Amino acid sequence: MTVDRILPSDEARDLLDLATEIADRELAPKVTGYEERGEFPREVLRTLGRAGLLGLPYPEEYGGAAQPYEVYVQVLEILASRWLAVAEAVSVHTLSCYPVAQFGTAEQRKLLPDMIGGELLGAYCLTEPQGGSDAASLTTKAVRDGDAYVVTGTKAWITHARSADFYNIFCRTGGPGTAGISCLVADRNTPGIQPQAPERTMGLHSSPVAQIAFDGARVPAERLVGGEGAGFTIAMSALDSGRLGIAACAVGLAQAALDYAVGYAKQRQQFGRAVIDFQGLGFMLAEHATQVSAARALLLAAARLRDAGRPYAVEAAKAKLFASDVAMRVTTDAVQVLGGAGYVVDHPVERYMREAKVLQIVEGTNQIQRLVISRALARG
Incomplete structure (x- = not known):
């Protein structure tokens, strides 16, 4: 389409x-x-x-x-x-x-x-094994030692962990809470930065994630971004933009699944006619086409707020929440439209379904998006 x-x-x-x-x-x-x-x-x-x-x-x-x-x-x-x-x-x-x-x-x-320009690929090291959405409780430490920070700790579920050329490391340079968090940018060849074995994930096999261990990695102090204590502000403002990116990924995946299901349903014949002509299936596809369009509209509205310099964090949360939930529904039903054929790797819809799940998790789970939205409602 x-x-x-x-x-x-x-x-x-x-x-x-x-x-x-x-x-x-x-x-x-x-x-x-x-x-x-x-x-x-x-x-x-x-x-x-x-x-x-x-x-x-x-x-x-x-x-x-x-x-x-x-x-x-x-x-x-x-x-x-x-x-x-x-x-x-x-x-x-x-x-x-x-x-x-x-x-x-x-x-x-x-x-x-x-x-x-893409000559240097980046990784965003915020999540830890014991703390994903609760970024304020991160425990990776960076201690100043002369002209460098010595970083110790572990990050988890890092995209590009084994492929990146530089790492944004969110770490604790001060006391507890958000005020003690800073951001360092480290080169991949820094001694003490140790990407671990890739995780065995449900989908996105061509983009493996992994933990990264920091074992006394010395990062030059000149690579401190925004000053000590600015890390949490940097992380949260970046994630607002990142949620728009994930919403866009969700819209694209949902559109691909919808297009494939419609194409299959127009070609597949049962009882002497194309299966898309059966109301139960045709109406389902019509509903999904509407949801994909709605997700796209919500995404673009949030992006335009950002472009206008207006607050957009809550709208970004709405877009990420709605678009990723739509992607999960559309990809799941695309498998159903293909029937047995949807369950085999000959058709991409089984991959779409596996991939959609992660979009409900990354850049803040959809439960966290609901929390962001509900708190905004409570503040009025």
């Missing part, structure tokens, strides 16, 4: 056309093989970087495209509709560039052209 999009500029239209071309040429033909091998598509990310698709929301002076988030999230949606792991990798990498881009010193921002 062709999505009718209203875009803010001709340049934005060209970017979406470019994203579609690359997605059809570089992503769609490769996804099955990479997923089967469990291989991370590093060169695909470099291709996207060289095409200017990894720095869309960042300023041109650092090699970005200075595009509004309204455009960026639609590019993510297109990528996700062909290969979710790549779209999620773009979202995580964009998130990983945020601390230096928004809070970094002039010297630190010299790293941005290579970050944004």
Whole structure:
């Protein structure tokens, strides 16, 4: 199904056309093989970087495209509709560039052209084995020792853990609570940074996650971003943007599942007619088409608030919550539409269903999104 999009500029239209071309040429033909091998598509990310698709929301002076988030999230949606792991990798990498881009010193921002261009891939190290959504209780420590911080602790469920060239490390440099949290940017070859074995996950096999152990890793003090104690503010503001990225991934995945189910239902014949003509199935697909459109509209409304410089955290939570729940429903029912064929790997809907689940978990579980929204309602 062709999505009718209203875009803010001709340049934005060209970017979406470019994203579609690359997605059809570089992503769609490769996804099955990479997923089967469990291989991370590093060169695909470099291709996207060289095409200017990894720095869309960042300023041109650092090699970005200075595009509004309204455009960026639609590019993510297109990528996700062909290969979710790549779209999620773009979202995580964009998130990983945020601390230096928004809070970094002039010297630190010299790293941005290579970050944004995709030559340096980033990882966002916030979650810990005993604390995911409760980021304020993180225990990874960084102790100042001369001209460096010595980092000790463990991070968990880190995307790009074994592939990244730099790590944003959220760590405790002070006392308990949010005021004691800081952010360091470390190079991958720093002694004492030890990515662990990949986790065996339900989906996204081509984008494995892993724990990272920090065993006395010495990170230069000049890599402290935003000053001591600024880490929690950096993390939370970055996650608001990250939730828009995950919502976009969810919309793209749901659209792909819907399109595949509709195509199959139009071709599959039972009792002398296409199964889409049976009201029970046709109405279900109509409901899902409406939900996907609603998720896209909610996402774009939140992105436009961000672009206008207005508060958008609650709307980002709504978009992430609704879009990922829609993706789970649509992918599950896409398997049902295909019947037995949906349960085998010959068709991509079984992969879509496995992949959708993680979108309800990352960047804050959907229970946390409900908490964010309900607290906003309580404040009035």
